[in-house]
Amino acid sequence: MVACYPSTPWIIPPPKRFDAPLRLFCFPPAGAGALLFRxxxxxxxxxxxxxxxxxxxxxxxxxxxxxxELAPLIKALTAAMIPSLEPGKFAFFGHSMGALIAFELTRELRRQGLVLPEYLFVCGRRAPQIPIDNPLYTQNESILIEALRQYGGTPEAVLQNSDLMELFLPIFRSDLTLNETYQYQSELPLEVPIAIFGAMNDPVATPEQFEQWKQQTSGAFELKLFEGGHMFFKDDPKLLLKPIFERLNCRL
Incomplete structure (x- = not known):
């Protein structure tokens, strides 16, 4: 495809340009930024x-x-991403809060009559129609830090650094607010295949809650479970990239 790399603060392109026939857009979990996917x-x-x-x-x-709030985020993100979706085929991957963003972004593209992703890969989040019954966003800082400790992925030295936590916790709380106050609105299932990846010991969601993503697609559906907790893939990206590339018929 004849591609142009995005010129927007919303999207960080790969360091090398290939003009590949397919793009995979990755959406981070609560509190995280692009560095998670480096x-x-x-x-x-x-x-x-x-x-x-x-x-x-x-x-x-x-x-x-x-x-x-999710709705204004989706509106702004959709406008920013449209130029990057036009050149060719693409897929979405989102972890935790990122899974919710990827899902609602796909629904917004459908509402606008725009091209949809080839595949929707979601990870580490209960199906969107299941409300979160144990919200954290109103809790005090010590509880938020303990939640981060349970999720894994944040070094203990960082959790114990008061200066870093003073900077990070407001970001984390804002993202939790967006994720936990989300109000699901029923729509027709997506005509996009969905694969959900989850961990057996994830404190955020259960295998049964992962399974309910199947209600959101009229296409192919798959649930793949892994050992570990919420951030089970952080130290080994291939755990997720291998099944993702396989389903996109690409070599890793």
Whole structure:
């Protein structure tokens, strides 16, 4: 395809340009930024390129306010992403809060009559129609820090650094607010295949809650479970990239 790389703070393209026939857009979980996916970028190939979504309020967008409601975020993100979706085929991957964003972004593209992703890969989040019954966003800082400890992925030295937590916790709380106050609205299932990846010991959601994603597609559906907790893939991106590339008929 004749491609142009995005010129927007919302999207970080791969370090090398391949003009691959398929793009995989990656959406981060609560509190995280594009750096979470930096190890993934080394797997860009002539067949598939990884583009990372950078939300406001973190890393190079630190001075921008975080969103605390999903609807305005989806509106802004859709407008920013449309030019990057036009050149050819694409797929979405989202973890935890990122799974919800990827899902609602796909529904918004459908509402606007725009091209939809080839595949929707979601990870580490209960199906969107299941309300979150144990919200954290109103809890005090010590409870939020303990939640991060249970999720895994944040070094203990960081959790015990008061200066870093003073910077990070407001971002995390804003993202939790967005994720936990989300109000699901019923629509027709997507005509997009969905694969849900989850961990057996995830404190955020159960295998039964992962399974309910099947209600959101009229196409193919698959649930793949892994050992570990919420951030089971952080130290080994291939755990997820291998099944994703396989389902997109690309080589890793």
């Amino acid at each position: 190890p993934w970028l080394t797997y860009s190939s002539p067949e598939i390129e990884l583009f990372v979504i950078q939300l406001p309020g973190r890393e190079h967008r630190l001075k921008e306010p975080c969103f605390t």
